[in-house]
Amino acid sequence: MSATCQTLPDFATTLQSKGLNLLPLKIETLQVNITKLCNQACLHCHVAASPKRTESMSDAILAACLDVLSKTPSLRNLDITGGAPELHPRFQDLVSQAKSLGKHVMVRHNLTVTLDPHPLNQASMADLPRFFAQNQVEVISSLPYYQPYFTNRQRGQGVFEKSIESLKLLNALGYGQADSGLQLNLVYNPAGAFLPADQAALQADYKKALKEQYGVVFNQLFTLTNMPIQRFRESLERLGNYETYLQKLAGAFNPLAAEGVMCRSLLSVGYDGTLYDCDFNQMLDLPVELPRPHILDTPPEQWLQRKIVFGSHCFGCTAGAGSSCTGATS
């Protein structure tokens, strides 16, 4: 271990030194990662998703998720992620059933999945925008910048142009349009080892550029910090930048952002039913600290009794204005 590494700050110690005790609050969102299969293989993907991944949620675990949602009124939101969750064979069932339970459904939609054929069976996915609109799904889509360079660098050549095409399809159905009730939110994350710009300022830039150059509209921009895990960590290590980046995140620790971290109001379910405090802990294989951390074994009444599992990557959620699945937290 290098001298620099030895001085890396510890997240739990930082919380303690600031007098912060981050306990779970009311859990309002169930985030389910139903597949690691994706039509893309992005540079910064914390799931390391790709067309080659095979992990997929079984019917039994999907049923357990729906059962928990139906029995738990405080769980108002279902946040479906992946991979590209639309590639899961039961995706549309899951959305329809959650909607029939009266839940607000959010989908982490990568835009290009609508235009690419299904990587396993080559089926067309072109019907997705209409399905989203019919089910009043909130669409949350990554678009790392409002110009091609940063987007294509992170997500692959041609992804920006395809994303614009897909956004136009959503706009045509009312998504992002005033008073349509169809929410289309975009996600920015930095193209490298730096912190996101101010969310409100960047949102204004996105809105102006996308409208003027492509006629595209959307509702909100969520700025996310890159988590130093999985592929992004590997790229930081290749550049000899990992420790510097962690120091940067820790140096930008913001107690207000810490109080708003998403793991206090969300629980994450892996494709195999294991419960996690968040999608990042899921990818680091850090289940919740409960005796039986599985959706079939531990009912929601016990979820609030856990102590959240923190690690050095958590500095990613507490740096600057904070970072969560719905953007800045302070």
Next chain:
Amino acid sequence: MSYYEEKDLARFGEIGAFRQDLADKFFDYYTAATGTDGALSKREKALIALALAHAKQCPYCIDAYTTQCLEAGADPEQMTEAMHVAAAMEAGMALVHGVQMHNALKKQGAM
């Protein structure tokens, strides 16, 4: 070892080892001038600073303001244009002295 050490930028505050009061005045002024949105946005200020960093060839400032520009939402094209403004100004400032050379040539009867 190069004369400029990247890590030394983080030690900038050490200039206050003597006359801390003067250092404090400088850092307050510096933060107010460069680090806040005003009539110019933080991004515009960062791009100006990046251009100046190139003109003055300050490695510390190029490192710092490359990051600052990115964290203010700028992209490499904007940063490159800022650099070209600095370079064009430097070239212009050299070339405008050509008039001085012409004056001297005329004085020598050579023009």
